[in-house]
Amino acid sequence: MRRITTRNRILGALAALSLAAAGSLAPANAGVKEGTCWPGEVQDQCSGDLGNGLGLYALRLPINFNGTVIVFFHGIRFGRNTPVPQSLKAAGIDYSNNPAYNSVTVPGLGATWIANGKPDLASGGSEALAAALMAKGFGVAGVGGGDTQGWAVQEEYNAGKALIDKMRTGFVYGLKRVMVWGESMGTLPALALEETVPRVSAAYVECAVPPTTTQAFQQALDALYVVKVLGGVDLKLTYDAGPAGLMQAYGDLNKVLGFLGGIKANANAVTPTKLLARNVVLMAGLIAGLPEASASYDGITTGGPLLASQLNTSAAMAENIGQAAVLATLLRFDVESRIRVAGGLATGSANFTDNVNTSYTDLLTDEQRAQYETFLNLGGTDVVDQMLGALDASKGNAALRYPANPAAVDAAKKAFPSYSGVARVPTMLVGYEVDPVTQAGWVQRYVDKSAAAGAVSKRHKLPLAVAMYAAAPSDGWTVLGDPAATAAKRTSGIGHCGGSSLLTGAQHLALIPAFNSWLYAGDQTAAGEFAALRSATGLGFQSDPEWVPAEVKY
Amino acid sequence: MRFIRPLTALGSLALLAGTATPASGMVRVPTETGVTATTITLGTHLPLTGPASPGYKDVGAAIKAYFDYVNAKGGINHRKVNFIVKDDKYDPAQTKRVVSSLILQDKVFAIMSGLGTATHSTVVKDLNRRGIPDLMVLSGYSGFANAHKYPDTWPGFPSYIAEAKIMSKFIADTDSLKSLKACLLYQDDDFGRDAAKGFAIGGMSFAAKAGYNAALLASSGVKAQIAGFAAQKCELVVVFGVTAATASAIGTAKALGFSPTWLASAVGADKKTLDDLNVPKALLTGVYSPNFLPVAEDASDGYIALITKILGAANVPVTSYTIGAVNDAYLVAQAIKAVGKKLTRKGLIAAMAKAANFKTAAFVPFKGATHQGYSGYYIGRYGADLVQKRVSAGVYETDSGSGPVQLSTFNRPAAPANLLP
Numbered sequence: 001m002r003r004i005t006t007r008n009r010i011l012g013a014l015a016a017l018s019l020a021a022a023g024s025l026a027p028a029n030a031g032v033k034e035g036t037c038w039p040g041e042v043q044d045q046c047s048g049d050l051g052n053g054l055g056l057y058a059l060r061l062p063i064n065f066n067g068t069v070i071v072f073f074h075g076i077r078f079g080r081n082t083p084v085p086q087s088l089k090a091a092g093i094d095y096s097n098n099p100a101y102n103s104v105t106v107p108g109l110g111a112t113w114i115a116n117g118k119p120d121l122a123s124g125g126s127e128a129l130a131a132a133l134m135a136k137g138f139g140v141a142g143v144g145g146g147d148t149q150g151w152a153v154q155e156e157y158n159a160g161k162a163l164i165d166k167m168r169t170g171f172v173y174g175l176k177r178v179m180v181w182g183e184s185m186g187t188l189p190a191l192a193l194e195e196t197v198p199r200v201s202a203a204y205v206e207c208a209v210p211p212t213t214t215q216a217f218q219q220a221l222d223a224l225y226v227v228k229v230l231g232g233v234d235l236k237l238t239y240d241a242g243p244a245g246l247m248q249a250y251g252d253l254n255k256v257l258g259f260l261g262g263i264k265a266n267a268n269a270v271t272p273t274k275l276l277a278r279n280v281v282l283m284a285g286l287i288a289g290l291p292e293a294s295a296s297y298d299g300i301t302t303g304g305p306l307l308a309s310q311l312n313t314s315a316a317m318a319e320n321i322g323q324a325a326v327l328a329t330l331l332r333f334d335v336e337s338r339i340r341v342a343g344g345l346a347t348g349s350a351n352f353t354d355n356v357n358t359s360y361t362d363l364l365t366d367e368q369r370a371q372y373e374t375f376l377n378l379g380g381t382d383v384v385d386q387m388l389g390a391l392d393a394s395k396g397n398a399a400l401r402y403p404a405n406p407a408a409v410d411a412a413k414k415a416f417p418s419y420s421g422v423a424r425v426p427t428m429l430v431g432y433e434v435d436p437v438t439q440a441g442w443v444q445r446y447v448d449k450s451a452a453a454g455a456v457s458k459r460h461k462l463p464l465a466v467a468m469y470a471a472a473p474s475d476g477w478t479v480l481g482d483p484a485a486t487a488a489k490r491t492s493g494i495g496h497c498g499g500s501s502l503l504t505g506a507q508h509l510a511l512i513p514a515f516n517s518w519l520y521a522g523d524q525t526a527a528g529e530f531a532a533l534r535s536a537t538g539l540g541f542q543s544d545p546e547w548v549p550a551e552v553k554y
Numbered sequence: 555m556r557f558i559r560p561l562t563a564l565g566s567l568a569l570l571a572g573t574a575t576p577a578s579g580m581v582r583v584p585t586e587t588g589v590t591a592t593t594i595t596l597g598t599h600l601p602l603t604g605p606a607s608p609g610y611k612d613v614g615a616a617i618k619a620y621f622d623y624v625n626a627k628g629g630i631n632h633r634k635v636n637f638i639v640k641d642d643k644y645d646p647a648q649t650k651r652v653v654s655s656l657i658l659q660d661k662v663f664a665i666m667s668g669l670g671t672a673t674h675s676t677v678v679k680d681l682n683r684r685g686i687p688d689l690m691v692l693s694g695y696s697g698f699a700n701a702h703k704y705p706d707t708w709p710g711f712p713s714y715i716a717e718a719k720i721m722s723k724f725i726a727d728t729d730s731l732k733s734l735k736a737c738l739l740y741q742d743d744d745f746g747r748d749a750a751k752g753f754a755i756g757g758m759s760f761a762a763k764a765g766y767n768a769a770l771l772a773s774s775g776v777k778a779q780i781a782g783f784a785a786q787k788c789e790l791v792v793v794f795g796v797t798a799a800t801a802s803a804i805g806t807a808k809a810l811g812f813s814p815t816w817l818a819s820a821v822g823a824d825k826k827t828l829d830d831l832n833v834p835k836a837l838l839t840g841v842y843s844p845n846f847l848p849v850a851e852d853a854s855d856g857y858i859a860l861i862t863k864i865l866g867a868a869n870v871p872v873t874s875y876t877i878g879a880v881n882d883a884y885l886v887a888q889a890i891k892a893v894g895k896k897l898t899r900k901g902l903i904a905a906m907a908k909a910a911n912f913k914t915a916a917f918v919p920f921k922g923a924t925h926q927g928y929s930g931y932y933i934g935r936y937g938a939d940l941v942q943k944r945v946s947a948g949v950y951e952t953d954s955g956s957g958p959v960q961l962s963t964f965n966r967p968a969a970p971a972n973l974l975p
Binding site: 299300302309310312313366367368369370371372373374375377378381382474543544546548 | 645646647648651654657658671672675676678679680683684695697742743744764765767768769770
């Protein structure tokens with residue numbers, strides 16, 4: 001922690017004075033401890049290091065501080081276990097201007113990017129969004145999660161808990177409520193803290209990951225397993241320890257991206273298994289429950305030919321599987337590396353997921369099959385049966401599938417915080433209609449489970465868990481042949497955590513104050529504000545309160 | 555003295571928003587979506603355009619003609635039916651969109667006669683989750699009759715499984731057919747999969763089988779498949795597909811000098827569809843096909859007389875599809891009527907479960923309680939006059955499981971004086 005200087009104390013006192021003059025609730029500074037963070041502190045004067053290896057934190061309080069500090073938990077970054085070669089810049093992966101990454105030379109990989117422990121204050125590390133929230137009176141904070149990064153769920157949890165403890169013991173002047181804000185992987189520590197730390201007043205979660213790390217990776221494993229078997233792509237899918245394992249993961253990723261690239265080049269490309277490659281990705285995506293649209297393809301727009309909308313869906317699945325592949329390879333390597341450490345598994349399998357007894361036939365729902373069967377069977381008579389038969393021929397055969405190592409499963413449970421899915425305090429979950437990585441179905445799963453468990457507010461018995469969905473444009477966003485126009489139509493609800501949408505920041509900026517009103521003005525007031533936001537034009541929220549996303553399968 | 559209870563906060567909001575409250579004041583305010591004091595809004599998705607529209611594009615107009623007829627006679631329980639048809643082009647992605655629009659913008663009370671398996675599969679779960687009655691789905695896919703999974707859905711066709719079982723029984727019972735070398739042409743989707751199950755249960759085996767893809771029918775037909783059957787000297791060809799497939803099959807066979815006996819599925823032998831496809835209707839001469847309704851040419855049938863009059867008044871063609879459409883609308887109207895003045899979705903769903911009590915033109919009962927819907931077929935055959943005449947010993951009934959195929963003892967109720975519910 002940085003020291004509070006005399007100059008800062010003066011500034012803080014001035015801030016308090018100005019607030020008092022404005023009739024705010026901020027009390028006078030009498031009796032405030034040395035080391036307190038004051039409203040209106042100049043940027044990052046309240047930030048510092050949590051100590052004990054917990055890493056950096058950031059905290060800013062606006063001069064018009066409303067009493068709520070939002071503690072942000074960032075999503076996945078490629079850390080020490082998974083350096084990203086800078087040669088991937090040509091493929092559009094570029095962290096050179098990202099302050100959360102450092103340029104590091106790694107033997108065998110050359111120049112790479114490795115994430116650092118920089119705390120973020122708002123979604124996507126957006127300084128503009130953090131500033132806008134401060135302008136509305138919120139204190140904003142965040143934890144970096146230490147130096148290792150990657151699947152740093154436990155590190156973010158520990159850091160978050162330490163920061164909240166610190167804030168709640170006099171560090172933040174005028175603090176009334178602590179709201180945790182989890183994004184993607186950051187939802188695991190945020191919701192785990194919401195459930196276990198009484199000092200957390202509310203949880204705001206966007207693009208929630210599943211309750212456990214295992215569930216998050218099972219889906220990705222299944223998607224790539226289908227690509228491996230049906231596409232004839234030689235994938236390893238679980239990795240050895242150390243640098244050799246990292247190379248294996250990169251090897252898998254390259255193979256999958258190469259396979260997907262082949263489809264992009266030729267929609268009628270055929271695999272070594274004599275299947276249409278587009279059928280393989282469509283089947284993989286359907287089985288894993290990936291969205292039937294993507295950042296670039298809406299699954300609706302056709303170029304004219306019969307069933308072209310489903311060709312569009314196939315292209316969308318290819319794009320989505322590319323994202324799942326990153327999870328299934330590089331991030332799996334990172335998780336397995338952590339499991340090796342946590343479980344003392346220096347050698348042998350660190351596989352914590354299992355598909356030995358998975359029925360891929362059962363994972364394809366009746367509705368999915370009925371919807372896409374004609375299109376898939378353009379690849380040959382009864383091809384759906386052939387594909388499912390090929391996948392399930394190995395059911396029960398551990399030698400042909402990917403059995404979990406029980407020790408790794410046990411280590412995963414201990415190494416990574418999870419959440420139960422039953423809200424203890426007001427919890428708002430934001431889902432994005434077309435999120436290829438963290439499907440909106442996880443949001444609905446949480447809301448349903450919480451409601452079934454009777455998690456309601458004390459006063460008006462309203463559900464403690466509330467979902468808001470960022471809706472993708474119902475008239476589509478694929479504008480064939482015009483990439484610029486396509487981008488312009490991606491207004492809302494598209495991409496991982498809404499990352500490809502134009503309104504995502506505005507949605508947070510509208511939702512968080514409404515959610516905060518629950519903590520001060522009450523549940524009914526907040527419910528009214530949520531309803532108003534749903535029907536507001538230009539914000540892109542799903543206006544139908546009964547709308548639910550596709551169910552998740554894990 | 556009557557007291558007006560204070561409005562609740564929600565009621566006040568509704569009044570401010572101008573929703574659902576009749577100006578007359580004393581009429582009880584309906585609270586069900588799609589129902590007002592004077593109207594009921596129903597909707598559907600159909601292929602009005604696109605490759606699947608031949609034959610089916612008139613279904614919506616037929617249902618509308620029926621409800622216009624009912625409305626002109628005072629409606630159902632004094633409410634008039636507003637029936638909205640949306641074109642999904644038989645594209646599943648479009649179905650999702652248009653049904654969403656029916657639910658959110660048009661605020662329909664129920665969906666009826668949504669057509670197609672692939673298309674309706676995109677919305678059936680959502681309709682059931684929302685508790686929206688999903689009535690008379692125009693598909694024989696057996697999955698739609700799963701009452702446990704889809705408690706608010708009823709199919710409008712007997713299942714393809716039941717149909718294949720009945721075909722098997724008919725062939726086995728018919729001396730002129732049972733010893734023929736039989737071959738199967740099937741549509742390569744749920745249609746064909748259900749048929750395979752039904753034929754397996756029915757103990758029917760085929761010397762050869764060939765599938766066709768519905769998406770390639772317009773461009774490729776079924777020439778290769780029929781050439782294969784000709785080479786194998788098939789004597790009975792069962793076409794388990796749509797009318798366009800039957801047309802391509804028979805046309806190809808003629809060109810090859812191949813003349814087997816034909817048995818086409820119920821949705822695979824419609825004269826009007828052949829017309830729409832510019833294919834000679836005469837191709838159907840001699841073709842066997844199942845049916846559960848009276849045929850359009852049977853002027854002696856009281857139901858047909860009434861249906862023909864309603865369709866004629868609206869200038870809607872009289873086809874097997876439009877007859878079925880009016881018949882389904884008549885059944886739905888009776889279900890709505892049975893609910894009474896306090897019309898709710900739950901009430902309609904409960905009424906549909908008792909649909910066996912309603913009158914319809916079908917020669918088999920409508921099993922609402924189990925969600926099976928229409929429970930069987932008779933087999934007809936087209937003569938040189940292109941009129942389908944019943945040739946089976948009676949009407950067969952069966953289920954979609956392993957139950958037996960039996961001759962029905964059902965006595966169709968006499969046609970009413972009118973088709974009002």
